[in-house]
Amino acid sequence: MTKFDKTKFELDNLIMNHDVYEIIKRIKRENRGLKTLLKVSKSLSASLEIEDVLYKAMEYVEKVCKAEASSIWEIDHEKKELFFRVIRGKHAERIKKMRLKIGEGIAGHVAKVRKPLMVNDVRKSPYWEDAFDSESTFQSRSILAIPILLGRRIIGVIELLNKKDGRGFNQKDKENLLALSGAIAIALDNARLYEERKELFIQTSFALATAIEKRDPYTGGHTKRVLDYSLQIGKALGLRGKELEGLKISAILHDIGKIGIPDSILAKPASLTREEFEIIQGHPVIGAEILKEIKGMEKIVNAIKYHHERWDGKGYPENLKGEEIPLWARIIAVADTFDALTTSRPYRKRISEREALEEIERNIEKQFCPDCGKAFLKIMRG
Amino acid sequence: MTKFDKTKFELDNLIMNHDVYEIIKRIKRENRGLKTLLKVSKSLSASLEIEDVLYKAMEYVEKVCKAEASSIWEIDHEKKELFFRVIRGKHAERIKKMRLKIGEGIAGHVAKVRKPLMVNDVRKSPYWEDAFDSESTFQSRSILAIPILLGRRIIGVIELLNKKDGRGFNQKDKENLLALSGAIAIALDNARLYEERKELFIQTSFALATAIEKRDPYTGGHTKRVLDYSLQIGKALGLRGKELEGLKISAILHDIGKIGIPDSILAKPASLTREEFEIIQGHPVIGAEILKEIKGMEKIVNAIKYHHERWDGKGYPENLKGEEIPLWARIIAVADTFDALTTSRPYRKRISEREALEEIERNIEKQFCPDCGKAFLKIMRG
Structure with a gap:
């Protein structure tokens, strides 16, 4: 035949x-x-910045399976807990920080036994946990939960909530969801790897910057505080994603040029001479020099180089003015000054936070970008 | 109805x-x-370490379209050139470093016009370039080349070579290849993003390590040289992928603990006192301290901490012995010592490369791991 x-x-x-x-x-x-x-x-697989993509995928799955809400849980193997990677539905915001132990609740049970679970009346399920509903005021009725497996390793759980027809999920819904879970597993894992890389870069930069900072005996914790203030200002100005990440790295590395300043000047327990002061003022340029050859660091190099410029053009090293100064540098300038004012230096005592904020307010449009300065005042004064 | x-x-x-x-x-x-x-x-999309995956995908495409060989070209937009990301077929090794200008040859033409091209007798094509065949001794007859587009941006070209039946490629082959090119585009782009991240991390670490190294006026270029020697030893010992990458980062960061040593000791233009020497000997531990909290850096932290241990247990800081010392640390120890011997210090003159190699040879199984020491001698003596 x-x-x-x-x-x-x-x-x-x-x-x-x-x-x-x-x-x-x-x-x-x-x-x-x-x-x-x-x-x-x-x-x-179209993006490594995965949140949006997974969110859209879940939107689609909800539509196909006619569900009211959905979530993707990821597993934190270290803590043996599940946390939300994606959560869609009424008042999702309220519960997205909540976690679940492996074995706990329906998703936790699925994570433990690694098998799909279809529960069409949650009140009758021995695994049902009410905490999430009471917090979100969402009313769960039916749940379809499947494990996300990468090879034989479990990395998460997908949950669909409340079949819209009221009759509960069926075999077909389960099959559809299973067919997609492989692709979701891969996308999630790629995103995790990519994020780990990002984190490794950021944390290593931070560790090295902090070590460099320690050469200056008067600025303990300065990098961390400037980073925190800068991120708050950045968020208030609407930065997100890559923009916020670039600001973050710039803030971490803003003072690395101090590596080029001798101990004798950094550690001098008295006021600096004019010459010594000029040497210290070289640090933004030295910092920029250190990183200038690296592809992909161009904007960060500029933020470092110009974080001592002033809005009125009287700063250094190039007397840039107003919006000629890159935004990240303008943000760091506010954060950096506030921290300098509120910590003691050999040549002057610290002033109170309230006084420092007044000082910043007085210098808006002189030393500081109005948007950045005002955003910071608003954050600090609440 | x-x-x-x-x-x-x-x-x-x-x-x-x-x-x-x-x-x-x-x-x-x-x-x-x-x-x-x-x-x-x-x-x-199953991996971000993409070479293997793409290689397998091309293997499959060759089978479906019955082609003898294939390649994926990627575009270097800066240089306006194409280079091989994947190349399969006879003597592929010989030509994999060759590049092509955009517009040049069949792949270059496809990159320029962004349209598929099916050439069933290459000698008759105005775009045909003989250079690759003469170098590889592969004989091209028919070629099917399609652009890899990411949205409207071109990022590469796929080429299939020599339809096995001798009749040349057909419309169906073209369709099959086009259907896959979208997935290839995404995989390629994700891999590129991931690699950029890796590079950013490595280059930033290198820039900061080099800046820190500059505080020691006697060790110019030390980091770069230790890195080069270490990678050569690692490759000779068969390390690759993640193992080689970890060694790379360890070698770059091996001396960062020197950030904690005062200028007065680092820059002292005379022999050190016993006390000063002990302070300098603290640098591996200081380096490890700086990075110890970072998830994913555990093995690198150990390589830094133990790069002054000796095979016979007489090193520091913990008198580890033999294979108790992590491999990366043993490799760096050889590279580090060789570079120290061949560069001048205030307390002793440099010796020649030949003498330094003899010194290393004498100290195999005393100071150095035999495998690492012998591999290095073989590399340097050719």
Whole structure:
């Protein structure tokens, strides 16, 4: 029997036993399903900044399975807990910081046994935990939960909540969700790897910057505080994603040029001479020099170089003025000055936070960018 | 007409005009194609260490389209050139470093016009470049080349070489390849982003380590040289991938603990007192302290901490012995000592490379791990 004959024979058998319309419809349906799956699979891997992509994927899954809400839990293997990677639905914001122990609740149970669980009346399930509903005021009725497996390793759990028709989820919903879970697993894992890289970079930069900072005996904790203030100002000004990340790295590295300043000047327990002061003023340029060859660091190099420029053009090293000064540098300038004012130096005593804020207010449009200065005052004064 | 009636009506029309077997077979074929596509799409996004994945994907594409060889070119937008990301086929090794200008050759032409090109007799094509064949001794006959587009941006070109049946590629091959190119584009772009992150981390660490090294006026270029020697030893010992990368970062950061040593000791233009020497000997521990909190740096922290241990247990800080000392630390120890011997210090003159190698040879199994020491001698003596 040739291959063609075999197919023909199988088809004959099929057609004898079923309505030909039904057969064609079934294959066509499968076909459509595959196309959608392919589309979603592709969109899932389309970004390493995964939150948005997963959010959209869940939106789609909700639509296909007609669910009211959904979430993706990721597993924190160290703490043996689940946390939300994505959460969609009424008052999701209220519960997104909540965690679940492995074994606890429906998602926790699925994480433990690594098998799908379909619960069509949550009140009757031995695994049901009410805490999330009471916090969010969302009312769970039916839940479909499946494990996200990467090979044999479990990395998370997907949950669909409340089938809209009120009748609960069915076998078909489960199959659809299972078909997608492989692609979700990969997307999640890629995003995790990418984030680990980011974190490694940021934390190593921070550790090295802090070590360098320690050479200056008068500025303990300065890097950390400037970083915190800068991020708060950045967020208040609406920065997010890559913009916020760049600001973060700039703030961490803003003083690394101090590596080029001798101990004798950094540690001098008295006022500096004019010459020594000029040497210290070289640190933004030295910092920029250190990083200038690195591809992808151009904006960060500029933020470091110009974090002592002033809005009125009277700063250093290049007397840039107003918006000629990069935004990250203008933000760091406010954070840096506030921290300098509120910590003691050999040549002057610290002033109180209240006084420092007044000082900053007086210097808006002179020393500081008005937007950055005002945002900071608002943050600090509440 | 209900939805069901409409489908039935469409099917009736179809069946009236075609053999029902043919219809079912066609849909089933499409179905199988989609399933394969889904499988390959998924496997393409399964790793950020992309070389292997792309290599396997091309293996599959060659099989489907019955081609003898294949390659994926990536575009270096800065230099306006194409380089090989993947290359499969006879003597591929010989040409994998060769580059192509955009516009040059068949792949270069496709990169320029962003349209597929099917050439079934390369000698007749105005775009044909013989250089690659003469170098590899591969004989190209037919080529199918399609652009890899990410949205509207071109990031590479896929080439299939020599249809095995001798008749050249056809429309179906082109369609198959086009269907996959979207997934390849995404995989390639994710890998690129991930690599950029890695590079940013390594280069920033290197820049900061070099800046820290500059505080010691006697060790100019030390970090760079220890890095180079260490990588050569690591490669000779068969390290690759993550192992080689970890060694790289350890070698870059091995002396960062010197940030904690005062200028007065580092820059002392005379022999050190016993006390000063002990302070300097603290640098491996200080270096490890700086990075110890960072998740994912554990092995690097140990390599830094133990790069002054000796094979015979007489090193510092913990008198570790033999294979108790982490491999990366043992490798760096050889590289570090060789560089110290061949550069001048205030308390002793440099010795020649030949003498330094003899010194290392004499100290194998005393100061140095035999494998690392011997590998280094072999590298340096050729």
